[in-house]
Amino acid sequence: MTTLLSVSDLRLSFGGLLAIDGLTFSVNEAEVVSVIGPNGAGKTSAFNCVTGFYRPTAGQIMLRGRSLRGLRPSAVAALGVARTFQNLRLFGELSVLDNVRAGAHLWLRQNVLDALLHTPRYRRSERECTEQAHHWLDFVGLRGDRYGEARHLPYGEQRRVEIARALARRPDLLLLDEPAAGLNHGEKTELLDLIRRIQALGVAIVLIEHDMGLVMEVSERVVVLNFGKEIADGRPEDVRRDPAVIEAYLGSDTHA
Amino acid sequence: MTRVPDTTPEGAPEDTVRSTAADTAESTGGSATAGAARAAAPDEATGEAVNETTNEAAGPARKTAEVRRRGAGRPPTRASRLLQNRWAGLAGLLVALLAPFVNATPYALSVMTSAAIFVMLAAGLNIVVGYCGLLDLGYVAFFAVGAYTSGVLATRLDLPLVATVPAVIVVTVVAGIVIGAPTLRLRSDYLAIVTLGFGEIIRITANNLDVTGGPSGIYGIPGLAGSPVAFYYLTVVVVALAVLGAARLGRSRIGRAWRFVREDEDAAEAMGVHTYRVKLAAYIAGAVWGGLAGVLFAAHLSAISPGSFTFLQSALVLMAVVLGGMGSIPGVVIGAIVISILPEILRDLADYRFFLFGVLLIAVMLLRPQGLWPARSKEVP
Numbered sequence: 001m002t003t004l005l006s007v008s009d010l011r012l013s014f015g016g017l018l019a020i021d022g023l024t025f026s027v028n029e030a031e032v033v034s035v036i037g038p039n040g041a042g043k044t045s046a047f048n049c050v051t052g053f054y055r056p057t058a059g060q061i062m063l064r065g066r067s068l069r070g071l072r073p074s075a076v077a078a079l080g081v082a083r084t085f086q087n088l089r090l091f092g093e094l095s096v097l098d099n100v101r102a103g104a105h106l107w108l109r110q111n112v113l114d115a116l117l118h119t120p121r122y123r124r125s126e127r128e129c130t131e132q133a134h135h136w137l138d139f140v141g142l143r144g145d146r147y148g149e150a151r152h153l154p155y156g157e158q159r160r161v162e163i164a165r166a167l168a169r170r171p172d173l174l175l176l177d178e179p180a181a182g183l184n185h186g187e188k189t190e191l192l193d194l195i196r197r198i199q200a201l202g203v204a205i206v207l208i209e210h211d212m213g214l215v216m217e218v219s220e221r222v223v224v225l226n227f228g229k230e231i232a233d234g235r236p237e238d239v240r241r242d243p244a245v246i247e248a249y250l251g252s253d254t255h256a
Numbered sequence: 257m258t259r260v261p262d263t264t265p266e267g268a269p270e271d272t273v274r275s276t277a278a279d280t281a282e283s284t285g286g287s288a289t290a291g292a293a294r295a296a297a298p299d300e301a302t303g304e305a306v307n308e309t310t311n312e313a314a315g316p317a318r319k320t321a322e323v324r325r326r327g328a329g330r331p332p333t334r335a336s337r338l339l340q341n342r343w344a345g346l347a348g349l350l351v352a353l354l355a356p357f358v359n360a361t362p363y364a365l366s367v368m369t370s371a372a373i374f375v376m377l378a379a380g381l382n383i384v385v386g387y388c389g390l391l392d393l394g395y396v397a398f399f400a401v402g403a404y405t406s407g408v409l410a411t412r413l414d415l416p417l418v419a420t421v422p423a424v425i426v427v428t429v430v431a432g433i434v435i436g437a438p439t440l441r442l443r444s445d446y447l448a449i450v451t452l453g454f455g456e457i458i459r460i461t462a463n464n465l466d467v468t469g470g471p472s473g474i475y476g477i478p479g480l481a482g483s484p485v486a487f488y489y490l491t492v493v494v495v496a497l498a499v500l501g502a503a504r505l506g507r508s509r510i511g512r513a514w515r516f517v518r519e520d521e522d523a524a525e526a527m528g529v530h531t532y533r534v535k536l537a538a539y540i541a542g543a544v545w546g547g548l549a550g551v552l553f554a555a556h557l558s559a560i561s562p563g564s565f566t567f568l569q570s571a572l573v574l575m576a577v578v579l580g581g582m583g584s585i586p587g588v589v590i591g592a593i594v595i596s597i598l599p600e601i602l603r604d605l606a607d608y609r610f611f612l613f614g615v616l617l618i619a620v621m622l623l624r625p626q627g628l629w630p631a632r633s634k635e636v637p
Contacts, residue, residue, distance in 0.1 A: 073522070074528050094515055098512060098515070102524065102529070105527055115504050116501050126508075
């Protein structure tokens with residue numbers, strides 16, 4: 001079991017506020033790791049540091065031995081990291097297919113001249129791009145209209161499209177930021193199945209999620225954050241019994 | 257920890273068989289003029305069709321694909337098919353080519369030539385504003401750079417105008433980088449203000465330099481064709497190619513990246529789109545289109561002066577793009593023709609001409625805020 005992502009002693013501060021205070025965790029190849037914690041614990045900030053949207057104040061982020069620190073998000077994506085956003089960030093006015101084609105952007109081999117002259121290479125790459133987009137929409141089980149604008153899809157379907165877009169990047173590491181938020185029970189069950197199928201492709205997944213049922217069901221390891229600090233890291237069944245975790249979630253009388 | 261992958265990412269293409277000819281060709285909504293030149297490359301449609309038929313049925317996967325195609329994509333209406341196919345583009349080109357047979361007075365030819373040049377400007381600005389969503393209020397700067405570069409080289413070095421085209425391309429690319437590189441780090445409002453400033457800088461520079469002839473400009477620029485009719489046809493061909501090129505760029509990898517940036521920069525970046533480079537590419541493409549339109553402009557008038565490159569000109573091109581429908585090639589072409597022809601049609605009204613012009617524009621924007629022929633992202637399955 002080899003390590004894919006390792007984050008060590010990550011720190012991030014906004015002015016005087018310490019959003020992440022010495023976070024250390026690692027993700028192995030094809031492993032599902034959940035990051036949980038109360039609101040404001042620094043989970044999404046950690047995602048943003050890994051994907052290059054935030055510049056961490058200190059610490060190391062290594063993907064297969066390559067440092068991700070200081071890279072812009074597109075460079076991190078080029079190294080095989082894809083993500084979804086906590087609040088859906090689809091290209092609303094573009095077609096569903098075009099949204100997923102965005103994920104295939106880095107796989108397309110065509111230049112401006114190919115596009116202007118419509119060379120066979122252009123046509124081949126466009127065809128493959130569309131096939132890929134359909135493939136990933138099939139994979140996530142999209143039922144709605146894939147030729148129309150993405151914003152017209154129901155919320156749950158938009159979530160699927162966002163995951164399809166990230167998968168079309170064909171990442172080694174997929175970061176899902178609250179994928180179950182706003183989903184109904186049936187959709188959550190399908191999400192669970194989808195996460196397992198993604199894992200079966202050999203993709204490692206880091207999951208931020210508040211739905212404990214989903215987290216306990218799907219994760220191999222759980223990392224618990226509170227106030228920017230890591231308070232637990234272990235197997236789900238161990239973490240749920242950890243006194244520090246229980247205290248973080250339920251509060252404790254001793255400090256009251 | 258061993259797992260049996262049920263589907264590999266690389267195995268994707270085999271089990272999905274569908275008519276990608278339609279998908280890719282029309283993916284960004286109807287582009288009329290694109291159709292025109294697609295007819296010029298007739299192998300295209302047939303080539304794709306052959307590809308499609310040679311695909312063997314991949315068993316059940318194919319069946320589900322069929323069902324999905326029928327279920328999800330509603331068939332396009334007859335009207336939209338009529339508008340979206342290549343015939344609309346061909347018809348537009350045909351109208352342009354036949355117009356001199358209807359009216360070939362020097363005045364009419366001059367107006368039509370100006371309109372065609374204006375279409376090219378609008379197509380170029382559409383790349384920046386329509387596709388990429390960058391509000392550029394100084395687009396005329398590139399028009400000026402192109403016109404002056406070709407004008408100065410042609411008159412000083414006694415070159416034929418065609419010979420200046422490579423230099424024009426180089427200079428406009430450089431101008432695009434020089435103006436774009438610092439400004440494209442800005443977002444929305446700030447970008448608009450800075451581009452507005454650059455537009456003025458170029459005009460005032462031309463006004464004050466000796467090599468550009470100062471306020472009186474450059475005259476005696478050689479033409480590109482022997483007669484006004486021949487020049488009109490040359491312009492139509494060049495502009496048609498430019499519009500086609502813009503449309504094709506819009507349907508390619510870079511064109512999609514432009515739209516991703518327009519829709520959501522962060523999400524585009526997360527998918528591996530280097531947003532800064534992509535924006536700069538849009539800016540440079542727009543600059544080259546504007547510069548080449550400038551060459552046609554210099555050849556058309558044979559004299560250029562700073563007075564031709566005011567902010568009003570930038571505003572009019574932007575108006576053509578917005579009025580026609582941002583990001584829509586047929587819309588932008590129609591918008592440019594309306595903006596350039598309407599003042600001529602209203603010429604009889606003398607003093608009320610521009611008053612009525614303004615009223616009509618306001619009326620159009622109130623009645624059709626999305627533009628005369630808005631871009632559609634709905635794809636034809």
